[in-house]
Amino acid sequence: MARLDPIKTTNTVVSRYLDYLATTFSFNDDNLKEQFKKELEEFEGFVKGPILEATPPFESGRSINNLIEEGILSREFYRLSTGELPLERNLYVHQEIAIRKLVSNRRNLIIATGTGSGKTESFLIPILNYLFRQKEEGKLTPGVRALLLYPMNALANDQLKRLRGLLKNYPYITFGSYTGETEYEEKKAVERFKKMNPGDEPLSNEILSRERMHKSPPHILLTNYAMLEYLLLRPEDNVFFDGEYAKDWKFIVIDEIHIYTGAKGIELAILLRRLKDRIVKSRKGILQCIGTSATLVGNTDKDFKKVTEFARKLFDEKFEWVENDPMRHDVVIGKKKSLVISKESWGKPKSLLYQKWADIIDEGEKDKISLLVKEGKNFGIPTDVLKNALNNCNGKWEKFLYLILQKDERLITLQNMLENRPCYLSQAAEELFGRKKIESNIWLHWCIWLIMLEWELMNSLYCQLGIICL
Structure with missing residues (x-):
């Protein structure tokens, strides 16, 4: 399934730009060349983003x-x-x-x-x-x-x-x-x-x-x-x-x-x-x-x-x-609808679940819902929450995702963050996962991808990719 991959897109743009700089300003000395390349890779001023923004539909x-x-x-x-x-x-x-x-x-x-x-x-x-x-x-x-x-x-x-x-x-x-x-x-x-x-x-x-x-x-x-x-x-x-x-x-x-x-x-x-x-x-x-x-x-x-x-x-x-x-x-x-943010939460699963779920959907399995339920149990989603989603999703995995994610503590936190203003993906990742930057970004990436797939929550939370090369 083709999907928007904000992290991969960002890395691709930055990598190509760094290759351009390294080639344009090349050194004959191999040691200087390696130092220059290392400095370019460690410098974070070439890109700002991806940027997350909630864009509800108009009333x-x-x-x-x-x-x-x-x-x-x-x-x-x-x-x-x-x-x-x-x-x-x-x-x-x-x-x-x-x-x-x-x-x-x-x-x-x-x-x-x-x-x-x-x-x-x-x-x-x-x-x-x-x-x-x-x-x-x-x-x-x-x-x-x-x-x-x-x-x-x-x-x-x-x-x-x-x-x-x-x-x-x-x-x-x-x-x-x-x-x-x-x-x-x-x-x-x-x-x-x-x-x-x-x-x-x-x-x-x-x-x-x-x-x-x-x-x-x-x-x-x-x-x-x-x-x-x-x-x-x-x-x-x-x-x-x-x-x-x-x-x-x-x-x-x-x-x-x-x-x-x-x-x-x-x-x-x-x-x-x-x-x-x-x-x-x-x-x-x-x-x-x-x-x-x-x-x-x-x-x-x-x-x-x-x-x-x-x-x-x-x-x-x-x-x-x-x-x-x-x-x-x-x-x-224009008058936009307010974000629909749940006041109740069932908690939050283990971070790796979002990637596991994304893999299930990406692999094109026919019985997606059963696999989603199985991994949900393995990674900390309460049984009653899974059962309720299973009974009310009408056999649609998109709706199953919505019924689970709408009360996911991390998603509620993300919606509250984005209700007033956009934020950088790295900021949201740190707030939601509190781990190493690379791991947090990857987990949030999968989390956002799931949001973009499901059929109803897209009306209340939309991920907009903003990459600004400076």
Whole structure:
């Protein structure tokens, strides 16, 4: 079974780096060479880690289905018919909050949640909902409704793939990317698409070429801020900002908003003012402005106020953070579940058990549970604890591990250590096993590997490998 081995990975990285140093700064004298190699091996400043961090999942909220039944979201979501956006799956609480604020309260918003927290859904669902409502009212004519601004083409291309999956069964909403990579002629654009996406056919609602965009601008336009500058200057691109197709602008979304500080921030702020002058005659309150970031804010009211002030200056629109008034909180952060830490413990087994158990699982034996029980008895797990796990695991060794480990004294101690902050694996090993550093690290390594294997505890304790070579 393939597994993450933090100790082996760390040692491999360090060993290769030391070999590089020993080879690069080699001595002709064998004695000096050996002394240098010994000093390198004994010096501990080349690596920090592995680092253990508990990362509980985000709190769950209501589903898209629930929001449709409430009347907040359009029933057109049912017509997407795609697994890319499961309507029955619960959203995260921060996604639900963002959707309600953008759809019901018409707020401008900074979505400052972590990587992998679903920031895209937080703004894309409201944008799709707006387009659905326009379709229901017979107002979904060609023209940009939402501008998604990315710092790099690679991020814009990732979003394009997401939109293809979402809108493949809904041809009424159009989308397209206008960057330096976008071909002018439709034929060349199609050829490029097929080259970049072998085996795939272009969707009818993805506008691939500049030529086609000029004739019929997409509802969702993706670009970067450098290209936006060109679009505002060139007469042939006036169709996006002037005339009959430029009357329905609604959203401006800036991804990775935290990078726009200093001179770059000033440039973007001016660029956005020029854009707003073209599309809404600089009137405030017409557009909804959204910024996303995984690394923007702290956790205090003072931090949130600074963020809203930054957003206000950047977009030149109203952003607020008023204490004790959730309706005027224009920063959305992720809310994570608390670690589930048992208050009771059956004790702790002999240290070698964790490696024995890992070997059983790694060897691929069919009757894993019987072997796990046998070794558990040999290494100090109470009989009643083993019996209870055996009777309630439903024949699944992963659940058997969970039922044992959830009340293991060492695991409870580790969870308490990680509840507030990350720590080095060596620190945790010394705390849990109190033996020689090498032995402790190995035992903790096996212990963590078991945690990562079992099926339920991963929701409350996750081992994140952090190796920083200095």
